[in-house]
Amino acid sequence: MTKVTFKIWRSNGSPGDGKFQDYETDITEGMVVLDAVHQIQAESASDLAVRWNCKAGKCGSCSAEINGRPRLMCMTRMGDMPEGKPVMIQPMKSFPVIRDLVTDVSVNFRTKKKIKKFKPRPPDAPDGTWRMAQSDIDRVQEFRKCIECFLCQDVCHVLREHNLHEEFVGPRHLVYTAALEMHPLDVEDRRGDLKDEGGIGFCNITKCCTTVCPENITITDNAIIPLKERVVDKYYDPIMRFFRIFK
Amino acid sequence: MEGYTTVKHDVLVIGSGGAGLRAAIEASALGVSVGMVCRSLLGKAHTVMAEGGVAAALANVDDRDSWKVHFADTMRGGQYLNNWRMAEIHAKESPDRVKELEAWGAVFDRTDDGRILQRNFGGHRYPRLAHVGDRTGLEMIRTLQDHGIHQGIEIYQEFTIIRLLTYSGKITGAIGYDREKGLFKVFESKAVIIATGGMGRIYKISSNSWDCTGGGISLAYHAGAELIDMEFVQFHPTGMVWPPSVRGLLITEGVRGEGGVLRNNKGRRFMFDDIPENYKNQTSMDEEEGWRYTQGDKNARRPPELLTRDHVARCIMREIREGRGSPHGGVFLDIAWIKEKISNAPEHIRKKLPSMYHQFKELAGVDITKEPMEVGPTTHYIMGGVKVNADTQMTSVSGLFAAGECAAGLHGANRLGGNSLSDLLVFGKRAGEFAAKYAKENTIPSASVDQIQRIIEESLAPFNRSGSGQNAFQIQSQMQDFMQELVGIVRNEKDLNAALDKIEALKKQVEQVSCDGNRGYNPGWHTAIELPHMVTVAEAITRAAIDRKESRGGHFREDFPDKSEEFGNVNISIKKDAAGNMKMERVQKEKMREDLKQIIEEMK
Ligand SMILES: Cc1cc2nc3c(=O)[nH]c(=O)nc-3n(C[C@H](O)[C@H](O)[C@H](O)COP(=O)(O)OP(=O)(O)OC[C@H]3O[C@@H](n4cnc5c(N)ncnc54)[C@H](O)[C@@H]3O)c2cc1C
Ligand code: SF4
Numbered sequence: 001m002t003k004v005t006f007k008i009w010r011s012n013g014s015p016g017d018g019k020f021q022d023y024e025t026d027i028t029e030g031m032v033v034l035d036a037v038h039q040i041q042a043e044s045a046s047d048l049a050v051r052w053n054c055k056a057g058k059c060g061s062c063s064a065e066i067n068g069r070p071r072l073m074c075m076t077r078m079g080d081m082p083e084g085k086p087v088m089i090q091p092m093k094s095f096p097v098i099r100d101l102v103t104d105v106s107v108n109f110r111t112k113k114k115i116k117k118f119k120p121r122p123p124d125a126p127d128g129t130w131r132m133a134q135s136d137i138d139r140v141q142e143f144r145k146c147i148e149c150f151l152c153q154d155v156c157h158v159l160r161e162h163n164l165h166e167e168f169v170g171p172r173h174l175v176y177t178a179a180l181e182m183h184p185l186d187v188e189d190r191r192g193d194l195k196d197e198g199g200i201g202f203c204n205i206t207k208c209c210t211t212v213c214p215e216n217i218t219i220t221d222n223a224i225i226p227l228k229e230r231v232v233d234k235y236y237d238p239i240m241r242f243f244r245i246f247k
Numbered sequence: 248m249e250g251y252t253t254v255k256h257d258v259l260v261i262g263s264g265g266a267g268l269r270a271a272i273e274a275s276a277l278g279v280s281v282g283m284v285c286r287s288l289l290g291k292a293h294t295v296m297a298e299g300g301v302a303a304a305l306a307n308v309d310d311r312d313s314w315k316v317h318f319a320d321t322m323r324g325g326q327y328l329n330n331w332r333m334a335e336i337h338a339k340e341s342p343d344r345v346k347e348l349e350a351w352g353a354v355f356d357r358t359d360d361g362r363i364l365q366r367n368f369g370g371h372r373y374p375r376l377a378h379v380g381d382r383t384g385l386e387m388i389r390t391l392q393d394h395g396i397h398q399g400i401e402i403y404q405e406f407t408i409i410r411l412l413t414y415s416g417k418i419t420g421a422i423g424y425d426r427e428k429g430l431f432k433v434f435e436s437k438a439v440i441i442a443t444g445g446m447g448r449i450y451k452i453s454s455n456s457w458d459c460t461g462g463g464i465s466l467a468y469h470a471g472a473e474l475i476d477m478e479f480v481q482f483h484p485t486g487m488v489w490p491p492s493v494r495g496l497l498i499t500e501g502v503r504g505e506g507g508v509l510r511n512n513k514g515r516r517f518m519f520d521d522i523p524e525n526y527k528n529q530t531s532m533d534e535e536e537g538w539r540y541t542q543g544d545k546n547a548r549r550p551p552e553l554l555t556r557d558h559v560a561r562c563i564m565r566e567i568r569e570g571r572g573s574p575h576g577g578v579f580l581d582i583a584w585i586k587e588k589i590s591n592a593p594e595h596i597r598k599k600l601p602s603m604y605h606q607f608k609e610l611a612g613v614d615i616t617k618e619p620m621e622v623g624p625t626t627h628y629i630m631g632g633v634k635v636n637a638d639t640q641m642t643s644v645s646g647l648f649a650a651g652e653c654a655a656g657l658h659g660a661n662r663l664g665g666n667s668l669s670d671l672l673v674f675g676k677r678a679g680e681f682a683a684k685y686a687k688e689n690t691i692p693s694a695s696v697d698q699i700q701r702i703i704e705e706s707l708a709p710f711n712r713s714g715s716g717q718n719a720f721q722i723q724s725q726m727q728d729f730m731q732e733l734v735g736i737v738r739n740e741k742d743l744n745a746a747l748d749k750i751e752a753l754k755k756q757v758e759q760v761s762c763d764g765n766r767g768y769n770p771g772w773h774t775a776i777e778l779p780h781m782v783t784v785a786e787a788i789t790r791a792a793i794d795r796k797e798s799r800g801g802h803f804r805e806d807f808p809d810k811s812e813e814f815g816n817v818n819i820s821i822k823k824d825a826a827g828n829m830k831m832e833r834v835q836k837e838k839m840r841e842d843l844k845q846i847i848e849e850m851k
């Protein structure tokens with residue numbers, strides 16, 4: 001058992017309010033950062049706000065910045081923190097703070113709603129079912145692992161530094177769109193939306209989103225780049241356009 | 248006087264797990280206005296954690312499967328205490344509900360011929376669980392969420408309902424507060440559906456998420472609804488035991504379905520040592536046959552590791568108690584051994600059980616493709632809950648419906664794995680359908696302002712005691728400790744009575760709970776408001792457990808270790824009496840329809 005100091009961001013959510021506050025608590029083997037936050041809550045700060053649900057890395061609620069890095073608090077082991085140094089915990093910077101470590105992520109729900117929903121082709125079999133080969137859905141299943149933690153949205157400079165939430169849907173929603181566009185049954189076309197409202201052009205492939213994804217989704221290479229190619233195919237490729245006109 | 252705002256909906260759904268979402272989708276499709284309230288953000292409900300799969304007799308992998316076999320399996324698993332009509336509806340309708348998910352965009356794992364793949368699970372005779380690796384719950388909730396947001400449902404995220412509102416025995420709505428600001432809101436509605444999930448968090452060792460406090464069961468009880476089967480809590484045999492901070496975290500039964508085996512510290516597969524009589528015909532007699540079963544050999548019988556959860560959990564407890572456990576007080580679950588059987592084992596394991604691989608690697612520093620896991624029982628599911636009409640899901644309160652884990656009946660004394668996700672879909676849909684119908688046929692009497700003011704005052708009382716009263720977190724953890732110890736897997740009258748005494752003492756403490764700070768996103772206050780509900784659920788479980796003087800399914804009494812014929816025909820029902828006390832009653836089960844009886848006979 002060792003005593004560790006935590007520097008936790010406390011804020012009442014109004015603009016300009018907030019400061020780091022120090023807390024000390026005992027750490028035992030196997031503890032994760034979220035355990036430490038809970039312990040602090042029980043011992044000395046019963047009103048310390050933190051969002052969590054599963055404590056198993058499955059729901060994507062407990063996103064925060066630990067020592068400056070966007071991570072899930074429940075999947076960050078204390079043992080992996082540098083020894084003898086305080087642990088710094090801040091809310092995600094890309095989103096407005098509600099209180100302490102809790103941010104207002106509602107923009108993500110609004111953004112998703114604007115993306116055209118799944119539209120399947122007519123069923124393949126008389127009983128209303130479809131046939132799909134496993135090899136054709138592996139890619140989509142990778143995207144569907146997303147737990148909507150919004151850490152990728154947090155790290156993406158377009159949202160983080162430039163606050164372009166209204167202009168750019170961000171990596172999470174590009175992954176979502178990719179899952180729909182590459183779904184073998186889907187017949188909707190979202191390429192125009194991606195280019196315009198989606199603002200896919202804002203992404204300059206820095207790959208920061210891929211680095212922080214706790215589900216190890218290869219966001220940039222597997223989702224964003226292929227989507228960019230599809231958009232280019234439709235709107236900028238002269239030969240393709242030529243064929244489309246005369247089809 | 249503290250203010251509040253009011254909104255109106257035809258149907259109010261409390262909870263946005265699988266059951267709540269499916270209900271809301273159905274009700275809104277029928278043209279009524281729907282509000283859906285959830286304590287967490289959308290898509291984060293406990294359903295997201297479900298791993299192994301959703302049970303439906305699609306017969307894609309084994310064409311001998313049918314609703315009849317599923318029905319018989321469910322009844323056998325529930326030790327015949329199930330509501331047989333619910334078991335029938337569930338078995339018949341779950342295939343359509345799963346196929347419907349595919350039409351809404353779900354991407355289940357596939358068979359070689361491109362259909363939905365199904366896997367083996369404890370108590371299911373044939374491979375029956377449609378799945379997506381070991382993250383089926385995520386797939387399900389996301390599919391429902393992404394479909395639901397386009398249905399015109401009004402969604403209230405991070406709102407907690409603290410009381411249902413009734414007027415002369417009829418539901419009139421509910422009252423709650425938003426976490427962000429701590430402001431009160433009254434939801435006036437003609438029909439209310441509770442889909443609030445389970446109660447694992449009243450125990451210390453649990454696989455459940457933060458959200459699972461049993462709140463909805465208590466809301467319904469205090470509104471006058473009848474509860475049944477509250478003594479039946481499922482302890483899942485395989486939770487993590489080490490390190491302490493992840494104790495209880497679930498290890499999916501899918502590990503055993505894929506060939507994982509249980510061993511004690513002598514290396515023995517102890518599950519072969521105790522196979523119950525009524526499962527002897529269906530259980531393999533040697534290790535080789537068990538392995539063949541997990542690999543899809545239709546002539547092989549299932550290995551004893553895949554017996555029902557109640558039984559496996561008790562066998563594990565026995566090994567631990569008799570000193571044959573693992574270093575941290577569990578037993579060993581080994582999937583790495585399959586490298587003796589297949590060449591690309593590590594890759595195969597990572598592909599089939601990605602979250603498990605991840606979970607052990609990240610949280611325990613164990614590579615499950617190389618070493619065995621340490622596992623022990625964990626509080627997982629409650630079979631009991633709010634009593635509902637099998638066809639409509641209406642509770643004993645007019646206009647109040649319940650679906651999902653908070654409702655009771657389908658699973659009897661023990662739930663089969665995979666039967667919950669299908670339960671959510673089948674009965675979520677039905678609750679939505681019948682609540683919409685009810686709403687169309689009824690008007691709302693307006694809620695009583697006095698009643699509302701009283702509730703608000705009670706909810707704010709902990710602030711008045713700021714600095715002087717009891718700490719909510721400490722009371723909660725006291726309760727978790729004694730529920731685990733006294734009302735856990737192995738029960739007896741003395742312990743249960745001791746628990747009841749503690750519950751009575753707890754009630755007094757709860758009245759003295761205080762909290763600090765202000766109302767915005769205040770976890771101390773939130774816990775203070777949840778506590779009385781948790782205590783109600785703990786009391787119901789304990790009282791029912793005292794009353795059932797036999798052992799059956801999830802309920803094991805060491806002072807009455809056998810099944811009793813008398814109790815085999817009764818459900819224990821709980822209601823709030825006029826004086827505000829818990830009233831227990833043993834209710835005779837309705838006689839099963841002849842054709843269903845015959846199915847059970849045929850499948851024996
Ligand atoms: C780790 C794990 C794995 C599992 N795996 C499987 C599996 O493979 N197959 C299977 O069939 N089952 C499985 N189960 C069981 C299954 O996941 C649950 O029984 C099921 O998801 C419960 O769903 P629900 O819709 O009833 O409730 P939940 O998903 O628990 O949702 C409850 C909802 O109610 C809301 N709520 C609660 N109280 C209030 C309140 N007072 N006010 C407002 N909102 C409230 C919550 O916010 C939440 O939105 C598993 C369970 C666990 C713990
Ligand atoms: S790769 Fe694109 S989406 Fe990802 S962080 Fe960089 S700019 Fe943002």
Ligand code: SF4
Pocket residue numbers: 060145146147148149150151152153171172175212213214215216217219
């Ligand atoms: S893509 Fe990854 S980082 Fe982004 S929200 Fe999903 S899980 Fe989180």
Ligand code: FES
Pocket residue numbers: 051052053054055056057058059060061062063072073074075
């Ligand atoms: S609490 Fe669910 S991901 Fe951390």
